[in-house]
Amino acid sequence: EFDYEKQSCKDIDECKTLQEACKGGMKCVNHFGGYLCLPHNARIIISNGEDEPTTPPTKLESSNTMSFCEFHSHSCFPDINECEFSNYICQFQCVNQPGGYQCVCPDGYQLQGTRMCQGTLQFLSKCEHRKQRIRVRCYINECETAHNCREDEMCWNYYGGFRCYPRxxxxxxxxxxxxxxxxxxxxxxxxxxxxxxxxxxxxxxxxxxxxxxxxxxxxxxxxxxxxxxxxxxxxxxxxxxxxxxxxxxxxxxxxxxxxxxxxxxxxxxxxxxxxxxxxxxxxxxx
The missing domain is CATH 2.60.40.60 (Cadherins)
Structure with a gap:
């Protein structure tokens, strides 16, 4: 669901929001985009990329491909495509990877943090830069710098410009x-x-x-x-x-x-x- 304070999406903990999410004495384990019902003696282990054991595992395991193994039959489900869960994961493009996802920026941008992209060239009219191909800091809030709205109008800043609307x-x-x-x-x-x-x-x-x-x-x-x-x-x-x-x-x-x-x-x-x-x-x- 969308977190308006952080302006990003957050995972819903179904184990807390759903009444009796798991029945039959099973414990609820939340994960991104859903939850699992597991026996109380089950454990989740994230492997470090080493070869999987040839003998059937005796406990619940999930490899770094995020394939969740069923406790009784030891069969595994395919990798979860996090990019399908929400359109707000990445600012531009989301690329699914085994065990997770990666945000990709278009040409002229570089990744800032894990989701947002920041320009590396002067794309907007108001960008501060020192050298070419060095990260620039762009801002587009003309309502704080200069605008021509009348006193009976309010200035509304948007991505790439501003508009004047009646107060x-x-x-x-x-x-x-x-x-x-x-x-x-x-x-x-x-x-x-x-x-x-x-x-x-x-x-x-x-x-x-x-x-x-x-x-x-x-x-x-x-x-x-x-x-x-x-x-x-x-x-x-x-x-x-x-x-x-x-x-x-x-x-x-x-x-x-x-x-x-x-x-x-x-x-x-x-x-x-x-x-x-x-x-x-x-x-x-x-």
């Missing part, structure tokens, strides 16, 4: 007839994404701020999805996740209206609210 986008109704049928509440949100981001990708979660008993919430994409770039996946009765289904090329702006309808048949109650999400796609894949 107060709300407008008053001129007459009841003009606003008839419109949602009484519109919430404005803005977000930025890279160009050509891998898909499918969870990009935004919409959630009810208040929870009432006997209320049912439904979520729909009201407008802004004419090209079928998104769909809403219901997470619970009070939340849904906006999923991007097609890679978007920037610079580009998408305005997507997400509607939440709350109703109760018991109380004969129905209300709706609208979240207007502006998605700014940067011109670069980083």
């Amino acid at each position: 107060n986008p709300c407008r008053e109704c001129q007459s009841p007839s003009v606003c008839r049928g419109l949602p009484p509440v519109i919430v404005y949100k803005y977000m930025s994404i890279f160009s050509e981001r891998s898909v499918p990708a969870d990009i935004f979660q919409i959630q009810a701020t208040s929870v009432y008993p006997n209320m049912v919430n439904t979520f729909t994409i009201k407008s802004g999805n004419e090209g079928g770039e998104f769909y809403l996946r219901r997470s619970s009765n009070v939340s849904a996740m906006l999923v991007m289904t097609k890679p978007l090329t920037g610079p580009r702006e998408h305005v997507v209206d997400l509607e939440m309808v709350t109703q109760s048949n018991v109380l004969s109650y129905r209300s709706s609210s609208l979240l207007r999400l502006t998605i700014i796609v940067g011109p670069y894949p980083f």
